[in-house]
Structure formats: C-alpha cells, structure tokens
Amino acid sequence: MSDGFGGLFARAIRLACLGLVGTLGACGTTPQSDARGMDFGDSPSLGVAENIDVVISDKPWTYFGIEGRLVETPSYRIFLTERDPLVSRRAPVFLELALAHYRTLLGDLPKPGGQMETYILASRNQWAALTRQLMGDNAETYLKIRAGGFASQGRAMLFNIGSRGTFATTSHEGWHQYTQRTFRQPLPIWLEEGIATLMEGYRWDEVSPERPIFLPWANVDRFSRLRDMVNEGRQFGLEELLDQRPQDLLNVVDNERALDYYSQVWALVHFLREAEGGKYRQQLSKLARDANQGYLFQTIRSNSSQLEFAELVRRRAGPAVFRVYFNDDLDEASREYDTFLQRITATGARDRVVAGRSPLR
Numbered sequence: 001m002s003d004g005f006g007g008l009f010a011r012a013i014r015l016a017c018l019g020l021v022g023t024l025g026a027c028g029t030t031p032q033s034d035a036r037g038m039d040f041g042d043s044p045s046l047g048v049a050e051n052i053d054v055v056i057s058d059k060p061w062t063y064f065g066i067e068g069r070l071v072e073t074p075s076y077r078i079f080l081t082e083r084d085p086l087v088s089r090r091a092p093v094f095l096e097l098a099l100a101h102y103r104t105l106l107g108d109l110p111k112p113g114g115q116m117e118t119y120i121l122a123s124r125n126q127w128a129a130l131t132r133q134l135m136g137d138n139a140e141t142y143l144k145i146r147a148g149g150f151a152s153q154g155r156a157m158l159f160n161i162g163s164r165g166t167f168a169t170t171s172h173e174g175w176h177q178y179t180q181r182t183f184r185q186p187l188p189i190w191l192e193e194g195i196a197t198l199m200e201g202y203r204w205d206e207v208s209p210e211r212p213i214f215l216p217w218a219n220v221d222r223f224s225r226l227r228d229m230v231n232e233g234r235q236f237g238l239e240e241l242l243d244q245r246p247q248d249l250l251n252v253v254d255n256e257r258a259l260d261y262y263s264q265v266w267a268l269v270h271f272l273r274e275a276e277g278g279k280y281r282q283q284l285s286k287l288a289r290d291a292n293q294g295y296l297f298q299t300i301r302s303n304s305s306q307l308e309f310a311e312l313v314r315r316r317a318g319p320a321v322f323r324v325y326f327n328d329d330l331d332e333a334s335r336e337y338d339t340f341l342q343r344i345t346a347t348g349a350r351d352r353v354v355a356g357r358s359p360l361r
Contacts, residue, residue, distance in 0.1 A: 052211055054096045063121075064129060075099050075111065079119045081126055086163045091120060091170070094212050098171045101199065101214040102178045107285035109292055112181040118156040118174070119149075120166070127159035149173055154181035167212070168200040175199045184294030189245050189316045191287070194265035197222055203356065215356030216270070223353045225263040227345040235341060236264055238334040242319045267341060272326065274360055275340045280326050287325045300324055 054073040061070040061079055068081040073092045076099075080088050095118060103109045121127045127149065132139045135152065142150055142157075148169040149158030156177045160166050175196040179187065186192065201218035205211040217223075229235040236244065241264055249258040272280045290296045300320050301309050308320035319330060327333040343349075349359035 052093050052097075052208075054092050063126070066122075066126065072115065075115055077115045077117050079117065079121075081122045082120050082160050082166075083122060084160065084163065087120065087160060087166055090167075090210055090212075091118075093210055094167055094170065095174065097212055098174050098199065098214065099178065101171075102175055105198070105214075105216070106195070106288040109288060110182060112154075112178060116154055116156070116177055116181060118170070118177070119158060120170070121157075121159045124159050127157060131157060151176040151180060167202065171199045171202060171214070172196045179291075183292045185291050185296045186316060187287075187291050187296075188242075188312065188318075188321045190242055190265050190268065191321070192316075193246065193262060194269035197262055197266035198269055201356065213356075216273075217353050217358055218356035219266065220350070220354055222263045222266040223345075223350065225259060226267050226341070227350070229260055229263065230341050230345045234260070236261070238268075238322075238337045239319055239330050241265065241268065242322055243317050245315065245317050267344065268337070270344070270358075271337055271340045274358060276336055283325045287321070296321075 056072045056074065057070075058072075059070045061068040063079070063081055066081050068079065069088070071078040071080065071092050073096055076092070076095050078091055078095065080091065082088050099111070103111060119127075119130060121130065124147075128143055131142050134155075134157070135142055138152075142152075147161045148165070149156065151157075151173040154177055156170070156173045158166065158169055158173065161169065173196075176192070179192065187195070197219065198216040199214070200222070201215045202212045203215060203218060205213050226235075241261070244261055246258045246261050249255075249261055269284075272284045274281070287296070290299055297309075297313070300312055303324045304320040308318055308323075311318035312320045322333070323330065327336075344359040346359070352359045352361070
C-alpha cells in the first residue's frame with residue numbers, strides 16, 4: 001500500500017516523537033508472547049529452546065562503499081550496516097517474534113505475503129543518504145525525524161539510537177510496516193498509533209537472552225508521562241483524543257503535546273483490551289480483522305453519519321470508529337476511560353508496569 005494510506009507527515013513525525021521518549025524498561029516474569037505455536041513459514045530450524053535459528057542466509061551487502069550484511073529470514077530481508085553485535089545478532093529473531101506478536105495480540109491476523117524489507121543502519125548520516133535514495137521527492141519530509149526511523153510502503157528504515165531504543169523503535173515501526181503490507185484498509189490514527197506503542201514493550205528472556213518477550217504494559221516512559229498528565233489534570237478527554245492527530249500537535253517550540261498524545265493512545269488501547277472486565281476486547285479484535293479484510297469503511301458508512309464517515313476517510317480521525325465498534329454513548333465511555341486512567345496511574349501501579357504486568361491485577 002502507498003504511504004498516502006497513513007499520510008507522509010504522520011509517518012515522518014512518528015519516530016520524531018518516539019525518539020524523544022528515552023529508554024524503555026521492563027523486567028520480571030509475566031505471561032509471555034513468544035514463539036510457541038507461531039507460524040514462521042519455512043524457517044529452517046525454529047524452536048523454543050535456548051537458541052532460535054530463523055536465519056535462512058547471511059550475505060555481504062555493500063552500501064555506498066560501506067560493508068554491511070543482508071540477512072534473510074522467513075519474513076524479512078534485513079539490511080545491516082550496524083555492527084553492534086547486540087543489535088545485529090539479535091535483530092533476526094527479534095523481528096520474527098515481533099511479527100508473531102503482531103499477528104496474535106489482537107486475535108488471529110495473517111502473515112504478510114513475501115518478505116518485508118528492514119534497514120538497520122549504523123548512523124543517522126547513513127540513514128539520511130538511503131532515505132534520499134529510496135524516498136526521492138518525499139525524502140525531505142522524513143529527514144525531519146530526529147531519532148529512530150520510519151516505515152513506508154511496507155519497508156522500515158531505521159538507524160541505531162542505542163540497543164534498547166533501537167529495538168523498541170523496530171517493534172513500533174514494524175507494526176506500521178506490517179499493517180501497510182497486510183491491511184486492506186487503514187485503522188484510524190488513534191488506534192494505529194496506540195497499537196504501535198503497545199508493541200514497544202519488551203524485555204529479554206532471562207533464560208534465553210537472545211529471545212525477546214513482548215509485554216504491552218512494559219513501557220515505563222509512556223506510563224510515567226501518562227501518570228504526570230493525570231496527576232496534573234492535563235489529559236485529553238476521550239472525544240478530543242479520538243479527533244487528534246499527532247502531526248497537528250507539533251509546534252516550533254517543542255513536541256510535548258504530541259508526546260502526551262502517544263502516551264494516551266497507549267492507555268486507550270489498554271482500555272479497550274482490559275477495562276470494564278474486558279467488555280470491548282472482542283470488538284477490538286473484530287475491528288482489526290475488518291480493517292485487514294477491507295470491511296471497515298463499509299461498516300462505518302452503514303452505521304454513522306456522512307459527516308463522520310467523511311472525517312474518517314479524510315483525516316483518519318474522529319469518533320466514528322469508536323462509536324460503531326465500541327460504544328455509541330461517548331459520555332458513558334468517557335466516564336469509563338477516566339476511571340481507567342485513574343486506576344492504572346494509582347499509587348503502586350508503576351511497580352506493576354516495570355514488571356510488565358497490568359496495573360489492574
């Protein structure tokens with residue numbers, strides 16, 4: 001799918017915001033999302049013991065005279081100039097297990113057809129040169145990104161910002177890469193970005209340290225900003241949040257309100273998965289399936305006003321999707337959401353988040 005699906009500017013600011021967040025953290029033992037029962041295509045020898053081998057081939061790759069590697073896995077072609085062994089060695093398994101996570105967190109979603117291309121470059125200068133080469137006239141938009149990278153047309157282009165941040169970025173942008181390749185219709189921005197922030201949470205398995213374990217709550221930076229917002233009373237109301245887009249919140253002084261947005265959509269997707277005894281969880285899975293299969297717009301058109309539907313198509317924003325799939329009574333949903341925010345930011349909640357556990361349990 002083309003990048004117009006998400007909007008060039010939205011893609012460009014995504015990691016400008018993510019890159020400002022800092023280091024993500026997680027530890028402890030919680031229910032895991034790993035390789036068990038996942039379909040990795042024709043992986044030569046994928047197991048769940050200490051070592052997972054997903055590499056099909058590993059060949060030299062030269063980029064502007066810089067020696068790199070092209071590593072192929074069942075689902076990815078990974079172009080690397082990054083030589084930090086912690087990043088380059090772990091990237092193939094990380095990407096394959098991240099993809100398994102994308103396909104199962106919201107229900108059963110399909111694997112993409114063919115391999116996806118992911119670039120992990122050693123420096124921003126290398127990344128900028130490749131961005132100019134591959135993105136042509138659109139490159140200047142992406143070159144505004146301060147840290148991390150972006151996903152466009154099913155291709156992820158990343159650069160090293162330190163091991164922890166690089167892998168969090170890889171997982172965030174990998175979700176966008178996946179939806180660009182497999183979803184016939186786009187999710188609204190608040191949901192697309194909210195799910196991507198859930199994908200940032202991970203830790204390395206203590207027993208098998210080459211294997212990531214994905215824990216959607218394990219995102220201390222998103223949580224800390226959210227808690228500050230709630231304590232200071234500056235959070236978006238639900239209807240306002242649904243109508244916002246991160247690119248509309250940037251200004252020449254700082255990106256603080258855009259960072260607030262990312263923390264709140266992170267919380268909103270947790271709300272849809274867990275609040276009120278999980279009453280919205282099944283509909284969240286249905287929404288993801290409908291977007292994947294191309295039924296989302298027809299569903300919204302049939303169950304909302306022309307104005308709301310037009311807003312969804314034009315801006316990928318507004319309340320239409322929430323009203324149709326979750327709760328037509330936004331006042332009731334707002335009360336539920338506000339209660340949820342208070343509960344997940346209450347005293348003691350941070351310890352659970354650090355351990356990758358839900359603050360509700």
